Amino acid sequence: MAKVHVTTTINGEPMEFLCEPSDTMLDALRGTLNLTGSKEGCASGDCGACSITLDDRLVCSCLMLAVESEGHEIRTIEGMAQGDRLHPLQQKFLEMAALQCGICTSGMLVASDALLKKNPDPSEEEVRFWLAGNLCRCTGYDKIVRAVMETAAEMRAQ
Amino acid sequence: MNLVTNNKWIGQRTIRPDGMDKVTGRAQFAADTTMPGMIWGKVLRSPHPHARIRSINTAKAEALPGVKAVVTSKDIVDFPIEKGAVMLGIQDMRWMCRNVMARDKALFPGHPVAAVAATTEAIAAEACKLIEVDYEVLPWSIEIDDAIKSDAPILHEFNKFDGKPSNIAGRLEHKKGDIADGFKKADVVIERTFTTRPVHQGYIEPHACLISVAPDGKTTIWSSSQGQFMVRAMTSMLTGIPQSDIRAIPAEIGGGFGGKTIVYLEPLATLLAKKSGRPVKMVMTREEVMRATGPTSGSKSTVKIGATKDGKIVAAHGTFYLQAGAFPGSPIRGAAGCSFTPYDIPNLLSEGFDVCSNRSKVAAYRAPGAPIGAYAVECVMDEVAERLKMDPLDFRLKNAAREGTKAAHGPVFPRIGYVETVEAARSSPHYAAPLGDGQGKLRGRGTASGFWFNAGGESSAQVNITEDGNVVVTTGHPDIGGSRAGIANICAELLGIDYRRVSVIIGDTQTVGFSNLTGGSRVLFASSMVVTQSTEKIIQTLRERAAKIWEIDPEAVKWEDGAAHPVSPNAGQFEPLTLQQLAEKAPAMGGPIGAGVQLNTQGADGGFGTHVCDVEIDVDLGIARVIRYTAVQDVGRAIHPGYVEGQLQGGVAQGIGWALNEEYIYTKEGKVDNPGFLDYRMPVCSDLPMLDCILVEIPNPKHPQGVKGVGEVPLVPVMAAVANAIYNALGKRFYALPMSPPKVLEVLEAPTREAAE
Numbered sequence: 001m002a003k004v005h006v007t008t009t010i011n012g013e014p015m016e017f018l019c020e021p022s023d024t025m026l027d028a029l030r031g032t033l034n035l036t037g038s039k040e041g042c043a044s045g046d047c048g049a050c051s052i053t054l055d056d057r058l059v060c061s062c063l064m065l066a067v068e069s070e071g072h073e074i075r076t077i078e079g080m081a082q083g084d085r086l087h088p089l090q091q092k093f094l095e096m097a098a099l100q101c102g103i104c105t106s107g108m109l110v111a112s113d114a115l116l117k118k119n120p121d122p123s124e125e126e127v128r129f130w131l132a133g134n135l136c137r138c139t140g141y142d143k144i145v146r147a148v149m150e151t152a153a154e155m156r157a158q
Numbered sequence: 159m160n161l162v163t164n165n166k167w168i169g170q171r172t173i174r175p176d177g178m179d180k181v182t183g184r185a186q187f188a189a190d191t192t193m194p195g196m197i198w199g200k201v202l203r204s205p206h207p208h209a210r211i212r213s214i215n216t217a218k219a220e221a222l223p224g225v226k227a228v229v230t231s232k233d234i235v236d237f238p239i240e241k242g243a244v245m246l247g248i249q250d251m252r253w254m255c256r257n258v259m260a261r262d263k264a265l266f267p268g269h270p271v272a273a274v275a276a277t278t279e280a281i282a283a284e285a286c287k288l289i290e291v292d293y294e295v296l297p298w299s300i301e302i303d304d305a306i307k308s309d310a311p312i313l314h315e316f317n318k319f320d321g322k323p324s325n326i327a328g329r330l331e332h333k334k335g336d337i338a339d340g341f342k343k344a345d346v347v348i349e350r351t352f353t354t355r356p357v358h359q360g361y362i363e364p365h366a367c368l369i370s371v372a373p374d375g376k377t378t379i380w381s382s383s384q385g386q387f388m389v390r391a392m393t394s395m396l397t398g399i400p401q402s403d404i405r406a407i408p409a410e411i412g413g414g415f416g417g418k419t420i421v422y423l424e425p426l427a428t429l430l431a432k433k434s435g436r437p438v439k440m441v442m443t444r445e446e447v448m449r450a451t452g453p454t455s456g457s458k459s460t461v462k463i464g465a466t467k468d469g470k471i472v473a474a475h476g477t478f479y480l481q482a483g484a485f486p487g488s489p490i491r492g493a494a495g496c497s498f499t500p501y502d503i504p505n506l507l508s509e510g511f512d513v514c515s516n517r518s519k520v521a522a523y524r525a526p527g528a529p530i531g532a533y534a535v536e537c538v539m540d541e542v543a544e545r546l547k548m549d550p551l552d553f554r555l556k557n558a559a560r561e562g563t564k565a566a567h568g569p570v571f572p573r574i575g576y577v578e579t580v581e582a583a584r585s586s587p588h589y590a591a592p593l594g595d596g597q598g599k600l601r602g603r604g605t606a607s608g609f610w611f612n613a614g615g616e617s618s619a620q621v622n623i624t625e626d627g628n629v630v631v632t633t634g635h636p637d638i639g640g641s642r643a644g645i646a647n648i649c650a651e652l653l654g655i656d657y658r659r660v661s662v663i664i665g666d667t668q669t670v671g672f673s674n675l676t677g678g679s680r681v682l683f684a685s686s687m688v689v690t691q692s693t694e695k696i697i698q699t700l701r702e703r704a705a706k707i708w709e710i711d712p713e714a715v716k717w718e719d720g721a722a723h724p725v726s727p728n729a730g731q732f733e734p735l736t737l738q739q740l741a742e743k744a745p746a747m748g749g750p751i752g753a754g755v756q757l758n759t760q761g762a763d764g765g766f767g768t769h770v771c772d773v774e775i776d777v778d779l780g781i782a783r784v785i786r787y788t789a790v791q792d793v794g795r796a797i798h799p800g801y802v803e804g805q806l807q808g809g810v811a812q813g814i815g816w817a818l819n820e821e822y823i824y825t826k827e828g829k830v831d832n833p834g835f836l837d838y839r840m841p842v843c844s845d846l847p848m849l850d851c852i853l854v855e856i857p858n859p860k861h862p863q864g865v866k867g868v869g870e871v872p873l874v875p876v877m878a879a880v881a882n883a884i885y886n887a888l889g890k891r892f893y894a895l896p897m898s899p900p901k902v903l904e905v906l907e908a909p910t911r912e913a914a915e
Contacts, residue, residue, distance in 0.1 A: 036190035037183020039412070041362040042444040046835035049362055077183035090181040094173045097800030100639045100808065102180030103187060103363040103412025124848075131843040135835060137360045137413050138639065139804055140811030141843045 008069040010035070011079025019066040025059075026050045028066035029076060037077035037106045041135065048134030051107035051114075052076045058114040060133075077106035080113065089113055089151045098147035100138035107134050112148045120156055124149065167647040167657045168863060171800040174643035175662045176410070188366035188382035188409040189441045196368065197226055199423075199430045199440040200282035202272040202289050203450060204264030207516035207828035208298035208311060211264060211271065211291060218288040219274055224281035227433035228289070229426060230272045231259040235396050239316055244395075247388065247675070249420060251395050253485035257519050258396060258425050264293065265313055265484035266517050267829040268449030275430035275438045298516040298828050299325070302458045302479050305515040313484065313514045327486030328512035332494055332566035340473025340505025344464025346545045349475075351460045352534040354877070354895045355821035356481065358453035359523050360812070360840050363412020364444060365451060369427040370437040375399055377428060379406040384418040384636055385675025390667045396425035397432070407666040408636045415812070416522030417452040419677050448833035453822060454523035455480035455488045459534035461497075469548050471557045473505040474498055478531050480512060483519040488512045492527025492610075495567040496874065497535040499609040500576050500766060501557045506566045516828060522677060524809060525610040525870035529816065529877060533895065536606035536878030540885065550605050550882070551584045554768070567611075569764075575792025575856035576766035580607065582852050583768040588788040593772060600775045601785070602887025607768045608874025612867035613678025614759035618671030619688040621649065621696055622752035627738030629653065631689055632665040634673025635681040639808070639869060640801030644682045645689055647797050648863060652693045654720040655737060671756045679867025682797060683858075684759040690862045695753035703747045704735045761860025765871040767791035769810070771879040775887050780903030782884055783845070784814050790852040794866030799853065806872040807849040813876020815841045821896050 003018040010033065017032045024043075029035045029052070038061055041047035045063040052061045053075045054068075061076075080087045089112050092098070099105045108131065115122060115130045122130065127148050128141070136144060179185040216228045237244050237252040244251040255261075260269045272289050276282035297311040304310060305325040312323045319326040341347060367381035377399055383389045386406040394401045411418060423440045431438040442451070458479045465471045476497055482488035490510025498506055510527075543553035558580060559565065561573045583589055583605065593601040620632045631649055635641065642662040650657035664670075674680065697717045704722030705712040714729035715722050721734035744751050772786040789806040796802040819839040823831045832838045857864025877895060885891045890905050 030190075035183075036186075039187065039363070040189065040441075041364070041412075042835045044444065044834055044836060047362055081182055086181065093181050094177045095171075097171065097174070097640070097798075097804055099177065099180055100801070100804055101361075101363070101411060101413045102176070102185050103361075105180050106183045109181060125844075128844040128846075132845075133842070135362055135840060135842060137362055137415070137812070137840065138808045140807035140809075140841075140849045141846055142807045142849045143800070143804060145843065145848070 004067050006067055006070050008071065009073045011075055021067060023066040025061040025064040025066050025069055029061060035076055035078050039103055039106060041103065048111060049104050049107040051110040051134065053110065053114055056117065058111055077110055080109060087113065088155055092147040092151040096143050096147040096150065098139065098143040104134060104136040108136065108144055116152055116155065120152060122152060165651055167651045168797050169799060170647060172643060172647055172657045172798065174640055175646055176637065176642055185410045187363055187412050188380060191368045191380045191409065193368060193370055193437040196437045196439050197275050197277050197434060198279040198282050199273055199275045199427050199438045200279065200286050201270045201426065202286040204260060204269040204271050205267055206264055206293055206295050207267055207300065208296040209264045209293035210296060211260060211262060212294055213292045214272060215290040216272060219285040222281065222285045222288060224277040225274060225285045226277065226436055227275045227430045228272060229429045229433065231261045233429045234259050234425060235398050246391055246395065250487065253487065253519065254392060254420065255396055257485055258422060268446065268518060269484065273426040273430060275434050300515050300517050300824055300828055302456065302481060302513050305513050313516065325514045326511055327482060327514050330490055330494055330510050332508045333506065334566045335505030337473045337475050337505045337507045341464045343466065343472045345467040346542055347462065347464040348538055348541045348545065349460065349462035350538050350893060351458065352537065352893050354457045354530050354533060356453045356456040356517065357816050357820040358448060358838065359415040359417035361413030361415060361417060364442040364447045365422050366441040367423050367427050368437060368439045369424065369431045371428060371431040375403050377404045379404065379424055380409050381406065381424055382409050382411045382418060384411065384414045384638060384677055386636065386667050387634065387672055388419065388675045389421055389424050392421045393424045393428050397428050405666055405668045408664050411636050411638055414638055415524045416526060416677060419522050419675055422451055444835065445833045448838060449830050450518050452521040452523065454526065455482065455520050455530065457481065457530045459531060461534040461538045463538045463542050465542050465546060467546065469546050469553055469556045471501060471503050474503050476508045476531065476535060478510045480510065480527060480530065481517065481520065482512050482514050483517045484514065485519045486512055486514060488520050489522065489527030492525060493531035496528035496609045496611065497531030499565050500554065500559055500607045502559050502563045508566055524812065524873040528608065528610050528874045529813065532606065532608045532874045533877040533881065536875060537881050540604065540882040551580050554607055555580050572763060573856065573859065574763065574766060575854050578854045578856060579766050579768040579790045579792055582854055583770050583788065583790045586770065586788055586852060588770050588786060588850065596774050600777060600887040601772060602883045602885065603770065603772050604879045604882025604886055605768065605770050606875035606878035606882060607766065608871055609764055609766050610679065610870040610874055611764050612683065612762040613680040614684050614762040615674040615680055616758050617673050617684035617688045618754065618756040619685060619692050620670060620752065620754040621689060621692040623696060623737065623741050625741060627741035628659040629661065631660060631662045632670050633685045633689065634665055634670040635676045635685055636664055638676050639805055640798060641681045641685060643801055644797040645685055648686050649689055649693055652690065652697065653737065654718060671754065679765065679869040680762065683762050683861060683865045683867050686863055686865055687759045687861065688755040688757050691755040692753040696751060699751055700740050703740050706747060707735065707743065708732050761858065763858050763866055765792060765866050765868060767871045767875055769875040769879040771883045773880060773883040773887055775884065775902065777906055780899035780906060782818055782897055782902055784880065785847055787847060788850040788852060789872055790854060791868065791871055792854045792856050792866065793868045794858040794861065795855055795864035796853050797863060797865060802853060802868050803851040805869045806851045809872025810849050810876055811841050811846060813873050814846065814880060817877040817880035817895060817897060819896050819898050
């Protein structure tokens with residue numbers, strides 16, 4: 001089967017690529033586009049390690065076809081820092097030890113960023129339910145939830 | 159003891175050296191690596207729990223366009239069973255060669271029978287379907303009770319127990335005193351039987367590797383594992399390529415928890431790469447991870463504890479049957495050896511039985527075996543305390559192991575911190591707080607303790623001073639939970655420089671000396687010993703260099719705050735020489751500055767923890783939730799408190815999953831029915847409360863910084879703490895895990911029954 005040509009925007013940059021019609025967005029990101037920050041933990045939308053945003057909507061890139069990005073705007077972990085300036089969530093995750101092995105971290109950060117854009121003042125319960133689609137097996141979530149809430153507080157104060 | 163005090167970096171929550179790469183998506187995990195000309199490998203797996211392999215025909219697969227190589231067990235080095243054990247660490251290569259590829263028999267659904275490499279993943283998968291395997295399907299058993307029946311189908315005919323072919327592959331016991339005598343002195347005796355289900359380690363990163371074999375046999379492996387040296391040694395033994403020709407590069411590891419202490423894909427990818435002449439990448443699907451790797455054992459344990467009216471335990475007997483899976487080697491040592499160890503029990507018999515059955519071979523899981531045993535022992539401890547009308551923590555204190563107590567598994571304890579963990583739990587704000595009103599939901603509180611051996615063993619480090627006067631530390635244990643952060647703190651502390659000037663990396667097998675795998679809670683204990691000794695050698699060199707420059711005796715030079723100083727004005731009046739200055743002068747003053755140390759580290763004291771758990775039970779839905787949790791642990795010395803807490807919190811979360819939801823469910827056909835994260839329900843963020851930690855620091859006198867292993871203890875007490883809390887809430891005991899909603903409802907809806915089975 002012939003490959004499909006896709007024109008999209010990734011992390012603010014116009015991008016064109018070829019993919020199989022059956023390729024997931026995650027396949028395209030990790031393969032052709034060489035953006036391996038998004039991880040594959042399950043390929044079934046259960047672990048959230050592949051979280052990206054599609055026009056500011058949080059999605060699991062393993063559940064989305066690559067061709068569906070045509071004409072849309074994709075953001076991944078690679079687009080989160082501005083040059084050498086980390087996003088406040090990234091900085092807080094480092095300071096508060098909110099990561100251990102790091103395999104869930106990309107997805108956690110992308111999902112947390114999407115939360116704070118929607119809800120700059122989330123309660124602990126709101127953070128926990130928003131991140132319920134992002135599995136972490138190392139941390140028990142404690143430091144992740146604290147980091148998200150503290151970042152939110154700091155961002156509101158600015 | 160040579161403890162560093164007045165610390166600037168030890169005990170500080172510094173930024174981990176690998177953190178920046180991980181928050182920006184740069185970190186290279188095993189599946190993130192590619193090579194020019196790379197092709198893809200896939201594994202054909204047995205659909206049967208137990209089947210003799212009569213023949214395998216790979217001709218059609220090999221003829222498929224795009225297929226570059228096919229391997230079967232014929233290509234794997236055989237370790238014949240009759241020739242006896244060939245051990246690598248705790249793994250017998252006779253089983254390992256049969257686990258990576260079935261030989262005469264397939265022993266579980268998911269057991270590899272062949273592997274294919276092709277230009278795309280899709281072609282490799284298609285080729286697997288073209289391989290014809292002629293199976294003679296055999297009867298099978300998975301559950302312990304079925305596997306130990308006298309007429310059970312036998313997995314390994316050579317294995318005998320009590321003189322007859324059996325699935326019981328081994329027994330060990332720890333014994334102290336005479337239990338028959340001991341139980342005679344008891345006023346209260348309680349005996350209970352418990353079962354637990356197999357649970358998976360649940361790392362989010364599936365197993366993956368990329369392997370290149372050059373025509374001269376030189377092999378490069380990028381893989382996710384808990385030990386690059388284990389990968390090198392096992393791959394060498396299973397492929398016949400000498401270790402000196404295999405460079406195993408440790409990728410960042412996306413979780414392991416013990417499950418990545420053996421190889422699955424590496425020998426297959428190496429052989430495929432060798433046959434095809436192309437680099438081969440293999441990545442497991444989540445389903446493959448669930449079917450064919452890990453998990454830990456399901457179990458059946460019987461525990462009997464006898465105590466006098468005044469609360470002294472006089473005798474205890476534990477019998478722990480653990481599933482090994484397809485090959486011998488379940489963690490009976492952890493179950494039988496750890497479960498009673500928090501207590502000073504004069505008469506004790508603790509027995510473990512290793513039971514083979516038709517499921518995947520167990521892999522280590524965080525304090526292997528110990529949580530299974532502790533679940534049974536700590537639940538009975540709770541019952542005995544209740545019968546004696548004693549507070550459960552007071553009962554534990556009264557029987558606590560202390561300095562001088564002889565543990566049944568051998569050692570006489572040095573200064574240990576168990577008592578302190580119980581006291582800290584008892585005086586914690588959590589233990590004093592009222593349970594509060596559940597507003598229709600039932601609340602309860604439970605406690606439990608746990609022990610893990612901890613480990614030392616082989617470790618190597620190289621510490622080099624860069625030409626600009628900074629530091630690069632190379633160690634050999636994959637960093638699974640923040641060890642690089644701890645090592646940076648220690649090295650910076652010793653050198654008296656900012657921790658950001660210390661870069662810590664994990665070397666590959668050909669660039670750093672042998673280091674045992676990341677397991678047994680050994681890593682920071684062992685690597686900080688070799689890093690400390692290396693750094694001390696460097697400091698000695700730096701003092702000698704300054705002495706040479708000042709033309710005084712090296713003994714008259716001290717190292718402080720990152721610079722050489724004269725020890726006193728008597729030694730001479732000199733401006734301090736900083737690390738940068740000495741590095742700059744190095745070429746003229748004797749050459750590069752660096753030191754390496756390799757040790758078989760000793761003195762890893764065991765670790766103890768005591769946990770307090772509050773649950774709330776929705777009696778309409780049968781859902782038990784943990785609403786408050788405090789983990790207390792003697793951590794020796796918290797070099798980086800953030801990552802020490804992280805170990806405690808992570809262990810607790812895994813234990814809560816094990817207690818409340820996680821289990822392997824099998825179909826009637828003997829296949830795992832829930833091989834994915836939707837149906838194998840690990841705790842998600844909304845399932846858990848904050849997880850409080852109390853770090854008790856009783857320094858390990860045999861370690862330069864007082865370090866004790868911390869990673870595994872936190873899983874040991876959890877299931878019992880949750881179970882005891884549920885009993886406290888409901889007044890009904892569960893003797894089986896998980897205590898999932900259907901099982902809780904069953905008990906709630908059967909009010910006359912004493913307990914759930």
